Amino acid sequence: MDLGISGRTAIVCASSRGLGRACALALAKEGCRVVINGRDAAALDETASEISRLSGSDVVGVAADVSTHEGQNALLAAAPAADILINNNGGPPRRDFRELDREAVLKGVTANMVTPIELIQRVIDGMVERRFGRIVNITSASVKMPLTGLDLSSGARAGLTAFLAGVAREVAAYNVTINNVLPGMFDTDRLRSGFPAEAKLLGVTAEEVAERRRSHVPAKRFGDPDEFGRLCAFLSSAHAGYITGQNVLIDGGNFPAAF
Structure with a gap:
């Protein structure tokens, strides 16, 4: 299936490896110009070269901490008119909630809630103006099924989910969608x-x-990361304009629910 996004520009945060890399590769294979991101410049350059070789697409690496304003500025300077934004960031390490002080809580909420909101604020009006935008937030299956020790990660990502629920409906009429993908064990x-x-x-x-x-x-x-990347690419496609405000669970059936 041609996803109809060849020539589009995509930003994929935290994409030098793992699920972020899989999303970047899938988008690049669909003909997108992809801006990838990570803190390790050497690893980022290697990933950019590999994705470009595998896809034939233009891949730009921006070495930066996307949780900082400086990092966000660098990312958006490389893609000032992004059509697709994939929000991704590492979660706080597993830790008993009793051990979390205020600094740790604020750091976790900044990385997994505030940062994606800030990036969305900066790209969404351009998407609305151009009448095309796809925003995919990589959250976690723990939003639906909290895991012991990952309370901060679960809470921050659940906060992001709730915050964007109304925003998604506000921009839906302009062919701009906002969805969340909840990975299980990949x-x-x-x-x-x-x-x-x-x-x-x-x-x-x-x-x-x-x-x-x-x-x-x-x-x-x-899960195979490539499976995740393909789902991300479909939600970013021209065919997914009627899917918005959704939490798409991809966990091999691990979450036990009828709905």
């Missing part, structure tokens, strides 16, 4: 980085921890 470096510590705590191997996690998913596997 086979990324971030997921696997937590296995060794859990394995040590349980007295098992990291692979045994991985197998236990996989066994809890009805699909009996972790």
Whole structure:
């Protein structure tokens, strides 16, 4: 299927690896000019070159912390008329809520709620004027099913979801959509980085921890980041103009709900 977005400009935050990279690659393969972002300049350059090679599209890397105004300015300078914005940012590390002080809470809320709102504020009027805009926020399945130790991440992302629910309806008539994608367990470096510590705590191997996690998913596997990227690309497409204000769960059936 031709998604109808060839020639569009996309910003993908936190996209040097993981799910952000998968979204950037999927959009680039659809012919978008893609601006990717990360803090590690070397890793970012490598990713930009790889995505460009695989897609044949123009890929620009902006090394910056998107949670800062300076980082946002740099990102938007590379794409002053963005048609597509993929909001993504690393969540706070797993931590007992009793250990969170005010500074930690504010940092988590800034990264996972305030930052995407600020970026949306800066791109949305241009999208409305051009009568095309696609905004996809990568949140988490924990918005629907909170996980112990990830209370701050869940709370900040849930706040973003609630904040944008009304905004999505406000701009829908201008062919501008805002949706959230809620990933479950995907086979990324971030997921696997937590296995060794859990394995040590349980007295098992990291692979045994991985197998236990996989066994809890009805699909009996972790998600492939490319699957996530393709979903992101479809929600960014010309065919998704009637989908807005939605939370799209992609977790292999892990969240037990009828609706």
